Amino acid sequence: MANMEKPLTSVIIPAAGMGRRMNAPINKQYLTIHGKPILAHTLEVFEKCPLINEIVLVINQEEFSICKLQVLKPYCFTKIKLVRGGDTRQESVFRGLKAINPKTDIVMVHDGARPVIQESVIVRSIYETVEHRATTVGVAAKNTIKVIGEDGFVEHTPNRDYLVEIQTPQTFEYGLLKEAHEQAVLQGIEGTDDAFLVERQNVPVKIVIGHYTNIKITTPEDLIIAESIIKRLIKNDKKIRKN
Numbered sequence: 023m024a025n026m027e028k029p030l031t032s033v034i035i036p037a038a039g040m041g042r043r044m045n046a047p048i049n050k051q052y053l054t055i056h057g058k059p060i061l062a063h064t065l066e067v068f069e070k071c072p073l074i075n076e077i078v079l080v081i082n083q084e085e086f087s088i089c090k091l092q093v094l095k096p097y098c099f100t101k102i103k104l105v106r107g108g109d110t111r112q113e114s115v116f117r118g119l120k121a122i123n124p125k126t127d128i129v130m131v132h133d134g135a136r137p138v139i140q141e142s143v144i145v146r147s148i149y150e151t152v153e154h155r156a157t158t159v160g161v162a163a164k165n166t167i168k169v170i171g172e173d174g175f176v177e178h179t180p181n182r183d184y185l186v187e188i189q190t191p192q193t194f195e196y197g198l199l200k201e202a203h204e205q206a207v208l209q210g211i212e213g214t215d216d217a218f219l220v221e222r223q224n225v226p227v228k229i230v231i232g233h234y235t236n237i238k239i240t241t242p243e244d245l246i247i248a249e250s251i252i253k254r255l256i257k258n259d260k261k262i263r264k265n
């Protein structure tokens with residue numbers, strides 16, 4: 023069990039995707055919001071968080087230089103270790119896991135494409151994981167969700183009271199997540215998030231309620247939303263500093 027006082031915590035930032043759905047001339051995480059690359063916004067929160075000891079940034083090998091030039095150098099990050107990504111998000115995370123300091127107690131996985139993560143959610147996730155071994159951030163579903171069949175017709179409508187839209191960070195005891203990924207490789211299991219792999223190990227995953235502002239920048243309209251959220255946060259930050 024992780025050291026309760028101040029667990030040694032590493033975060034893996036998977037950022038080796040191609041950003042296809044963004045349809046932009048460059049990889050989405052290098053698009054800027056308020057003059058700063060999306061990836062720099064994301065990394066900054068973890069760099070500043072005193073509970074984070076190590077940041078394992080997983081990116082495309084061919085983007086190492088653009089990343090160093092546009093993100094690492096201008097923003098003076100001190101905790102970052104660069105790792106080459108894989109063909110899927112799951113593979114990228116697994117590669118990140120293998121680069122983690124083996125003394126780590128807790129490992130957090132947070133999408134590079136989610137720049138509006140708040141430090142309070144990071145801290146809550148870490149301490150909930152010390153207690154429950156596995157957690158994921160999520161928000162109550164606002165829309166009705168329906169399950170459809172191959173024929174495109176509705177099969178059933180789950181009760182929305184029990185539906186949570188899952189985000190990141192997802193946070194685990196280090197050994198638990200490593201074992202879950204190793205088992206997934208052995209069994210040929212591919213999931214869209216890391217919690218799914220841990221659930222398959224019959225380990226309960228605790229939900230940590232987060233914020234609707236923690237959007238994943240996936241398609242062009244997400245960029246417009248993220249820009250207005252970040253602009254508002256900067257304005258509020260200036261107001262707080264003035265008072």
Ligand SMILES: Nc1ccn([C@@H]2O[C@H](COP(=O)(O)OP(=O)(O)OP(=O)(O)O)[C@@H](O)[C@H]2O)c(=O)n1
Binds near residue numbers: 038041107111112240
């Ligand atoms: N092989 C991959 C695929 C995705 N990711 C990362 O996982 C996060 C969530 O993935 P997603 O939003 O789907 O990003 P992309 O895969 O880049 O988007 P798309 O599917 O539109 O190409 C992103 O920060 C992305 O960079 C990764 O590290 N390695």
Ligand SMILES: C[C@](O)(CO)[C@H](O)COP(=O)(O)O
Binds near residue numbers: 190216
């Ligand atoms: C992990 C995740 O962000 C949880 O909602 C999501 O599953 C990532 O999906 P993507 O298609 O790899 O962006």
